[in-house]
Amino acid sequence: MRQQFFRLYFIITVSLIALVLAFGQLYNTFFTEQQPSIQLSVSELARLAQNKHSTITELTQADLLLPEQLQHTFEQDGIISVVENAQTTLYLKTDSELVLRISPIDLIEQDTHDWWAFFSFYTLLGVLILVFIRPVFKDLNVLQAAAKRFSKKPQPIKLEIKPSSSIAPLANTFVTMSERINRFIQLHGDLSRILSHEIRTPLTRMRFALSIADLDSEENTQIERDIEEIELRLEQYLTFARLEHQHHLFKQQPSNIKELIHTEVAKFSLYKELNFLPELQIQSVLCEPTFLGIAIQNLLINASKYAQQNIHITSTESNCEFQLSVYDDGPGLPINAGVLIEPFQQGENDKLASGYGLGLYIVHRIAAWHGGTVMLANHPQTGGAEITLSWPKNDK
Numbered sequence: 584m585r586q587q588f589f590r591l592y593f594i595i596t597v598s599l600i601a602l603v604l605a606f607g608q609l610y611n612t613f614f615t616e617q618q619p620s621i622q623l624s625v626s627e628l629a630r631l632a633q634n635k636h637s638t639i640t641e642l643t644q645a646d647l648l649l650p651e652q653l654q655h656t657f658e659q660d661g662i663i664s665v666v667e668n669a670q671t672t673l674y675l676k677t678d679s680e681l682v683l684r685i686s687p688i689d690l691i692e693q694d695t696h697d698w699w700a701f702f703s704f705y706t707l708l709g710v711l712i713l714v715f716i717r718p719v720f721k722d723l724n725v726l727q728a729a730a731k732r733f734s735k736k737p738q739p740i741k742l743e744i745k746p747s748s749s750i751a752p753l754a755n756t757f758v759t760m761s762e763r764i765n766r767f768i769q770l771h772g773d774l775s776r777i778l779s780h781e782i783r784t785p786l787t788r789m790r791f792a793l794s795i796a797d798l799d800s801e802e803n804t805q806i807e808r809d810i811e812e813i814e815l816r817l818e819q820y821l822t823f824a825r826l827e828h829q830h831h832l833f834k835q836q837p838s839n840i841k842e843l844i845h846t847e848v849a850k851f852s853l854y855k856e857l858n859f860l861p862e863l864q865i866q867s868v869l870c871e872p873t874f875l876g877i878a879i880q881n882l883l884i885n886a887s888k889y890a891q892q893n894i895h896i897t898s899t900e901s902n903c904e905f906q907l908s909v910y911d912d913g914p915g916l917p918i919n920a921g922v923l924i925e926p927f928q929q930g931e932n933d934k935l936a937s938g939y940g941l942g943l944y945i946v947h948r949i950a951a952w953h954g955g956t957v958m959l960a961n962h963p964q965t966g967g968a969e970i971t972l973s974w975p976k977n978d979k
């Protein structure tokens with residue numbers, strides 16, 4: 584904010600100085616007539632009057648031999664002064680053809696630029712500009728600091744800005760916005776807690792029903808793992824919701840991406856009709872492993888809904904970023920594929936669409952937390968949807 588203040592102060596000051604100088608020049612050019620003049624002291628005027636016979640001589644135009652440029656000035660102004668041997672001589676044209684030669688004469692030298700007045704005026708102008716814009720930037724600095732605090736810990740903001748301030752309407756709007764956002768965050772937290780409670784209740788009943796059901800050992804174990812996975816993901820998604828508003832808690836660390844991918848693929852062991860084909864070229868990546876696991880799971884869930892037989896998972900790296908891709912051999916992306924990363928959006932005429940359209944949005948947000956992006960395309964060989972998550976190697 585300080586840099587912006589000095590930049591604006593410099594621009595305004597220089598602009599006003601240029602404007603004043605230009606106005607003064609224009610005024611002198613068009614509204615004032617510059618008449619040639621000299622300045623004499625009273626004592627010098629008295630001396631000339633007393634000794635006019637010795638100091639004033641009448642000449643004719645023919646007697647006056649001047650260089651061409653000086654002669655032109657004399658014809659135009661009617662007066663010139665010539666300094667020779669430290670003695671000033673004045674030539675004055677009269678109404679007749681005569682020229683008065685006045686010598687010696689002591690003129691008062693005219694100071695064409697009063698630098699003190701010039702400096703004082705523009706210094707005062709700079710101070711006035713400072714007086715006007717400094718309070719505005721002071722209030723803007725307060726507003727900026729409040730915005731930074733709000734970004735780290737959302738809570739209602741109270742700003743000590745006077746009602747007479749130029750940015751008072753902006754500050755009031757910002758305060759109102761912070762209050763509304765804070766209420767929304769509180770509501771979001773309440774809904775998350777309610778959701779957590781309402782989901783855990785049927786999960787408990789499912790565990791009880793599973794304990795008394797006569798199921799195959801393998802099926803029993805798989806369903807038990809699924810229930811545990813639901814509970815685990817519930818906790819992770821609640822953390823996900825908190826992380827949306829507390830991004831400073833997000834920490835990346837070196838992680839084994841092969842283990843992450845194989846762990847998520849193992850959860851789809853009941854999908855006997857699908858082949859999950861990892862093609863992993865790298866092992867260690869910098870990421871937040873819990874949330875990258877959520878992203879992988881959502882990508883696999885999305886692919887499993889559309890794949891005919893094969894789902895490919897690849898991991899690669901370039902000089903500056905990691906890439907994780909999941910593609911299938913399904914029908915490919917819908918026409919409006921670009922909207923799929925927005926919440927509550929699904930493909931047009933997508934008969935297989937289910938849920939609330941949050942899967943790719945969650946992947947998109949996790950990519951953004953890693954400083955990366957999500958790219959949607961159709962794979963050139965299989966024709967199915969290919970979703971690529973890319974994020975930089977350095978922790979941004």
